[in-house]
Amino acid sequence: AQSVTQPDIHITVSEGASLELRCNYSYGATPYLFWYVQSPGQGLQLLLKYFSGDTLVQGIKGFEAEFKRSQSSFNLRKPSVHWSDAAEYFCAVGDDKIIFGKGTRLHILP
Amino acid sequence: NAGVMQNPRHLVRRRGQEARLRCSPMKGHSHVYWYRQLPEEGLKFMVYLQKENIIDESGMPKERFSAEFPKEGPSILRIQQVVRGDSAAYFCAARGLNTEAFFGQGTRLTVV
Numbered sequence: 001a002q003s004v005t006q007p008d009i010h011i012t013v014s015e016g017a018s019l020e021l022r023c024n025y026s027y028g029a030t031p032y033l034f035w036y037v038q039s040p041g042q043g044l045q046l047l048l049k050y051f052s053g054d055t056l057v058q059g060i061k062g063f064e065a066e067f068k069r070s071q072s073s074f075n076l077r078k079p080s081v082h083w084s085d086a087a088e089y090f091c092a093v094g095d096d097k098i099i100f101g102k103g104t105r106l107h108i109l110p
Numbered sequence: 111n112a113g114v115m116q117n118p119r120h121l122v123r124r125r126g127q128e129a130r131l132r133c134s135p136m137k138g139h140s141h142v143y144w145y146r147q148l149p150e151e152g153l154k155f156m157v158y159l160q161k162e163n164i165i166d167e168s169g170m171p172k173e174r175f176s177a178e179f180p181k182e183g184p185s186i187l188r189i190q191q192v193v194r195g196d197s198a199a200y201f202c203a204a205r206g207l208n209t210e211a212f213f214g215q216g217t218r219l220t221v222v
Contacts, residue, residue, distance in 0.1 A: 098155070100152045
């Protein structure tokens with residue numbers, strides 16, 4: 001069965017520090033992988049996606065993610081976070097049906 | 111949001127009433143998904159539709175919930191005889207063939 005695990009419910013980092021949000025998935029074939037961001041009271045915005053090809057994908061707002069098939073992971077990274085990055089981040093997997101993880105809420109310390 | 115419009119943004123219903131949530135994807139996006147989000151939880155898949163067809167409704171409750179995506183007009187998620195536990199944010203996502211899904215702003219349903 002398809003599933004997505006985001007092991008960290010909350011993460012707190014200082015502004016300017018680097019960030020890595022973890023995502024592990026279970027999927028029967030080569031997956032399509034996504035990261036979305038949700039600000040409070042808002043819908044979801046796509047940060048980046050992996051369909052095929054280069055396993056390091058670049059997204060908007062300075063985010064990147066690396067697909068590691070051997071680890072069934074698709075971790076999201078940013079070298080230096082900004083206060084405006086505080087939000088909830090969702091990893092998702094699927095092609096026809098897209099399954100979401102439970103999300104990681106990112107808090108930024110000034 | 112690439113033109114995915116959901117309305118209303120907020121909906122208040124009394125217990126026992128019907129709730130109708132609408133999703134209008136942009137032209138050419140014929141794949142529509144409905145998700146439910148409860149506080150502090152992720153998005154739970156409900157149903158996947160293509161024009162006039164339900165592809166996957168494995169996440170839909172067996173009773174009171176239905177969805178459609180007619181040839182003309184928006185996709186509708188209908189909840190009959192609402193109960194307090196139906197209070198949640200309901201998101202619609204839409205995509206074309208082999209593209210990523212774009213989300214609407216959601217409808218926040220409150221059952222009083």
